Amino acid sequence: MNPKVLKTLEYQQIKQQLAPYLVSAAGQKELNALQPQSDQAAIQLAxxxxxxGAxxxxxxxxxxxxxLADIAPHMKRLAIGATLNGSELGQVGRVLKTTRAITRFFDDLLEDAPENEIRHLFDEVQELVTLPEVTKRLATAIEGDGHITDDAxxxxxxxxxxxxRTEGEIRSKMEHYTRGRDSKYLSDPIITIRNDRYVIPVKAENRSRFGGIVHDQSASGQTLFIEPQAVMALNDRLRQNQVAEKQEEQRILEELSNLISPYQDEILQNAAILGHFDFINAKARYAHDMRATEPQLSADNQVYLRQARHPLIDAKKxxxxxITLGTDYQAIVITGPNTGGKTITLKTLGLLQLMGQSGLFIPxxxxxxxxxxxxxxxxIGDEQSIEQNLSTFSSHMENIESFLKQIDQRSLVLVDELGAGTDPQEGAALAIAILDAIGAKGTQVVATTHYPELKAYGFNRADTVNASMEFDEETLKPTYKLLVGIPGRSNALDIAQRLGIPRSIVDQARSLTDSDSQDLNAMIADLVAKRKQVEDEQVYLKEELADSDKLHRELKSEYNAYQQRKDQLIEDAKVQANDIVEKSKTKADAIISDLRKKQLASGHSVVKENELIDAKGALNALEQQPKLKKNRILRRAKAQQDFHEGDDVLVKSYGQRGVLVQKMGQHTWEVQLGILxxxxxxxxxxxxxxxAEPKQARAVVRSANASHVSPNxxxxxxxxEDAMTQVDRYIDAALLAGYPSVTIVHGKGTGALREGITDYLKTNRQVKSFHFAAPNHGGNGATEVQFK
Incomplete structure (x- = not known):
């Protein structure tokens, strides 16, 4: 990509947002080199x-x-035979230690994330070289800050x-001077170090008191730092040990440098891979925080961005x-007034393309x-150059002239305020000519403009569509919503009037405006209103559909769970039943066997009656009875359903008491309800x-309120069939409720139901008369019934 577009679309700011997520120098180096790519395989891999990473x-x-620090300079020094210091070896050791940790991490990850969910990382981690012996030796000898350990x-x-031990002896001897009676000869009762030797601060006038060597004095000359004669031998021994320590540390550094020297390439490769993993990590975390998603790639440049958001604008605002381009149209002409969001729309499309082609998820x-x-x-924007003495118009023309030479079918052109900065008529004509030139090369283009002439261009040119940014008709403020297919209208006169310009001036301006332009604006306003209505309805329907789908899934899930539970209960019941049957068969066989034995023992074929009764009782005992003894509610319910002739019952649907006359079927009884x-x-x-007191057999008359039976x-x-059943039961209920008359509404229809009801009423002995209702009460669609 040309550097100019990266600067114009603020690509560098995306990289700056990504940088805080990195923790390694190699990852930062990879971010610095990040550029949009044009190879499909490379983009897809990224x-x-x-x-x-996500x-x-x-x-x-x-x-x-x-x-992880950058170890490339250390490896270069190692390549020329240099010895690395402790800090450098510590940084190399950290790379090897992290390599081992990452390898183990991905081994564990394989159990939680099958290989088909991770597309490439499992393969890339195989390229790491762990070097366990070298890693262990470095970890033992060098701490993270480069300090050489005692175990080296x-x-x-x-x-x-x-x-x-020597330092302890020195301090012990010198504490006699700082804590004993000699402390009064000191400037301060402390032990300090000068020239790598332990000394005490002695007042100048007491110099000869302690003997030894003067290593330093204060600025005033009043204090001398003296190594007492008594500790000189110990300081000499300490110094010898310190020199030996430095020599041994240097030997260890040389040994460790020689140890890792044969593995320079492997260590550098590990550092690069770890940096790449760090970069992948950063991309994933950045995508998560930005609520970004993975875009699909279209080889034929059919762009479809769903609810695209500019990544550099506050997510809350x-x-x-x-944004759609390349499917039904190759060019979009966005018209309308300033501050509506046209420029941001251009930048959003361009910047998201750059991010996607860089392997980043996009918002x-x-x-x-x-x-x-x-x-x-x-x-995009005013790039006027004072040094080049170029006007705004000239600057735009230079830009356009430069890319007109380079564009082809695989280019995207974004132009803000095309043709602006000059005479409106000439600017509009030039804008149309430029768009035609871009379209002739098969290049996709999105352009913004103020010129109304380009609205007609969007209608008349093939593969071109008009668009605009929505304005609220009531507040005359932009909503920043892109409306594809609708050209923008000018709201200048309305805004001017709302801002306080006298109505007379605004009306005069309208009278000077071309009537065709006013008609076009009115048409646009109507289209915008209708489109908004359709979009609002679409959003509502989508929400309703989503709720319905969710409810359907929940019901389906519950139904499946119910079916599984039911099937399981049936299977469990079958198993229990088979177990009972098996036990019953076993006991029955034992009873039969016992009968045979008794028959043989009696010496004849006749078994005594009492023995048969006992055997029958044993067989009857095999029957499994429900356990109701401990459940009072179940016992009461069973008792209430245990009916016999002559029992008093309550018919729940009518709320009437009656007496059982005789059983008519397995679950049906004839009941005497009064005279019925x-x-x-x-x-x-x-x-x-x-x-409590028996009453004479007579019809029980109850109020309508008590019976809850409607007169209609x-x-x-x-x-x-259902209607005739309801009529039969309704007539009985109405008689019990004591109604003198009722109305049956059956409708006109084919007349079949009306005839059936008429035939029924003729045969019912409780019906005195019936006739069709008055015209204002339903006419022949309703029948009024009088009872005896």
Whole structure:
């Protein structure tokens, strides 16, 4: 990509946002070299790696990369035979230690994330070389800050022990001077060091008191730093041990440098791979924090960005837009006034393309698609150069002239305010000619403009579509929503009037405006309003559909769980039943065998009656009875359903007491309700205690309020058989409720239901008369019934 477009679209700021997520120098170096690519395989590989990083971040919180310094200079020094110092060896050791940790991490990750979910990282981690012996030796000898440990060698450990012991002896002797009666001859009762030897601060006038050597004096000359004669031998021994320590440390550094020297290439390769993992980690975390998703690649540059958001604008303020290019049209002309968001829309499209072609996830909804452009050219903003003495118009023309020579079918051109900065008529004509020239080369282009002439251009040119940024009609403020297919309208006169310009001036301006322009603006306003209505309805329908789909999935899941539970219960019941049957067969066989034995023992074929009764009782005992003894509610319910002739019952559907006359079927009884005998299901009855005082058999009359029976029965929409059943039960209920008359609404329809009801009423002995309702009460669609 040309450097100019990277600067114009602020690509460097994306890299700056990504930098804080890095922890290694190699990762930072890879970020510095990051550029958009045009090779599809390379882009897809980079996107796959970002996806792998996102999966690892989701599962494990990211790849555990430690902070790693740049070891390339150390390896160069090692290559020319130099000895690395402790800090440099510590940094190399950290690379090897991290290499071993990353290898183990991916071995563990393989159990939680199958290889088909991680596209490339499992293969790339195989390229790491662990060098376990070298890693262990460095970890033992060198700490992270470069300090050589006591375990680096037995000689070093012994020397340091001698140093510590000697220092203890020196301090012990010198404490006699700082704490005893000689302390009064000191400037301060402390022990300090000068020229790597332990000394005490002595007042100048007491110099001869302690003997020894003067190593330093204070600025005033009043204090001398003296090594007392008594500790000179100990200081000499300490100095000898310190020299031996330095020599042994240098020997260890040479040994360790020689140890890693044969593995320079492997260590450099490990550092590069770890830096690459660090970069992948950073891309994944950046995508997570930005709520970005992986874009699909379109080899034929069919761009579809769903709810695209500019990555450099605050996520709480940015407005998302759908941007489509290259499918139904190759050019978009965005018209409308300033401050509506046209420039941001251009930058969003261009910057997201650069990010996607760099292997970064982009802030769009899932299912989005980007193109693969060899070049993106952008002419956005006022690039007027005072030094070159170029006007705004001249600057834009230079930019456009430069990329007109380079564009082809795999280019994307973004032009802001095309043709601006000169005479409007000439600028509009020039803009049209430039768009035609770009289109002739098959290049995709998105351009913004103020010129109304380009609205017609968007309608008349093939593969070109108009677009605009939505304005709120009430507040006349931009909503920053992109409206594709609708040209922008000018709101200048409305805004001027709202800002306080006198109405007379605004009206005069409208009178001077071309009527065709006013008609076009009115048409645009109508299109915008209708489009907004359709989009609002679409959003509502999508939400309703999503809720319905969610409910359907939940119901389906619950139904499947219910079916599985039911099937499991049936299987369990079958197993239990088979177990009972098997036990029963075993006991029955034992009983039969016992009978045969008794028969043989009696000497004849006749078994005594009492023995047969006992055997039958044993067989009956095999029957499994439900355990109701400990459940009072179940016992009460069973008792209430245990009906016999003559029992008093409550018919629940009518709320009436009655007496059982005889059983009509397996679950049906004939019940005497007053003067009526009705066929009632046993599920609709409940056994009750007899009334305290017997009453004469007569019809029980209850109020309508008590019976809850309506004086009207509406049968419209009810099937014939169900309707006739309802009529039969309704007439009985109405008689019990004491109604003198009722109305049955059956509708007109084909007349079949009306005839059926008429035939039924003729045969019912409780019906005195019936006739169709008055015209204002339904006419022949309803029948009024009078009872005796």
């Amino acid at each position: 996107l796959d790696e970002t996806n792998d 999966e690892v971040y989701r599962l494990k919180g990211g790849i555990p990369i430690a902070r 060698s037995p000689q070093l450990s012994s020397i340091r022990s001698n140093i510590s 940015v407005v998302a837009n759908d 769009v909804d899932e299912g989005s698609r980007i193109g693969i452009y060899n070049e993106i050219f952008a002419d 005998k009705m066929k009632i299901s046993d599920g609709d009855m409940e056994r009750v205690k007899p009334e 029965l509406d049968l419209r929409g009810v099937r014939y």
